[in-house]
Amino acid sequence: MIHNDYLELGGEYFSVRSEAEGLRAAGVDVELLLASNSQIAESNLWQKVTALTLQRDAYGLVSDAIDRYKPDLVHAQNLFPALGAGAIRALADAGIPWVRTLRNYRLACIGGDFRLDGDDCYLCESSARAHAGVRRRCYRDSRTQSIGAVAYARAERRASASHQPSAYLVLSRWMVSALQPVLDGVTVHVHPNIVPTASVAPAPKSERRFAAAFVGRLASNKGPDFVIEVAALRPDLQFAIAGSGPLAKQLETARPNVKLLGEISHPEALKLMANSVATLVPSRWDEPFGRVAAEALSVGTCPIVLARGGLPDIVDGLDDSLVQASLDPRQWAESLGTLCSLTDARYSRLTEACIRVASERYSASALTASLIRIYETVLPR
CATH class of the missing domain: 3.40.50.2000 (Glycogen Phosphorylase B;)
Structure with a gap:
């Protein structure tokens, strides 16, 4: 090799x-x-x-x-x-x-x-x-x-x-x-x-601290600023953004329901996603793969992705609402709200499906x- x-x-x-x-x-x-x-x-x-x-x-x-x-x-x-x-x-x-x-x-x-x-x-x-x-x-x-x-x-x-x-x-x-x-x-x-099998145990939905997490480079092509738009439509939900990059200063004025964590380690990123109901992946470019989305699956968290590049492959076969046709914050907020409204039992079944897909495709x-x-x-x- x-x-x-x-x-x-x-x-x-x-x-x-x-x-x-x-x-x-x-x-x-x-x-x-x-x-x-x-x-x-x-x-x-x-x-x-x-x-x-x-x-x-x-x-x-x-x-x-x-x-x-x-x-x-x-x-x-x-x-x-x-x-x-x-x-x-x-x-x-x-x-x-x-x-x-x-x-x-x-x-x-x-x-x-x-x-x-x-x-x-x-x-x-x-x-x-x-x-x-x-x-x-x-x-x-x-x-x-x-x-x-x-x-x-x-x-x-x-x-x-x-x-x-x-x-x-x-x-x-x-x-x-x-x-x-x-x-x-x-x-x-x-x-x-x-994508290595995660050692982080997923928590029940009702015990997860954040409704949605963003993990990645804080650059326009990754879409952290779009996450702020979604958060503005759901002030009742808590969001977390982890990473560093050129948009870091701009994001400092984020809304009160958005927690900026800065750059964190990979194990901490996995724990953050496992402690969130969803991971948002609104990449504005054609990602060849989409590692963050696949890692979210591995810890039993639903990634909501834009229908671009390799991202739809990651969630193929799971709930259709996890793939968004455009960067319309209202649609993303609606899909996130639907996930957050699921009972623990229904969300647990979705968690199990995410982990199974990650194991079958990316282990x-x-x-x-x-x-x-x-x-x-x-x-x-």
Whole structure:
């Protein structure tokens, strides 16, 4: 398994390691080869261009690992920016089959999120031809760095064309449709992130402190300001917002029925959701997955989500009112009120359904078994 860690720790860091640990627990011999873009970040412009396009270091790193471990299959996770074409050329020269997990939209969008200045943007069908992305400085708000991102994408695409992955793994059904133009007819499997089984026991509805919680980055695309709008319509209910980000100052003037908790630890976030009747996930962008919503399920809390990106997949098969068609605060307030009005017995049944869905779809055991089945379709019999 090969992976490029980002400089900033994020969900992908834990997802990759969870997959490797799950496979080892199932008896699969796994070597996790990690690269970092710290060296690229510290280099000058010419060194960055060379590293992003030629990637001799990546070729040597992966070739040496293949010689040492002699893998039957390579699972590529994030390749950007330190692995890319160099890693793929090494796999091609060794004749090793490979599969690739996509956790963002970088194959089609150099920014990785189909967003521009706070709005949706689908001007570029491929990062390798992202002329509009260069003009609009979509990568790190820099035209120079955007040119570098396109050069990287072109080199990677050329390498992939000569040695295609046997399968792509994406996190949601939405990602399949969003990335279809750049997947080149390769088999695609929906394979979401592992969400570890929570050790937090859900409380009866009547004992939960908050009607609704928001957990995440306090940024416009995540929608914490929308939670304030919902709270304004239900002054009789208590809300909690946990996280940090650019909207933190703005939210300090929140309503008296909204408690701002600031940034809290992951265990504290799980306890907060378990102590809330609902978790609100009003993301204004197409989340590839929606980890907070899945974690809410794991602690027996109903996530109310916007019908965008991968979020509807999380609550598929549960109550229809958990998926909102738009950011209409009245509709969200109504759905939240309905949940809060349930008896403890009815809410307990919903809690049990949430935990069951989380276990069936996102537990390490379920997704490790799914991953092994995918590998078996690739390996020669």
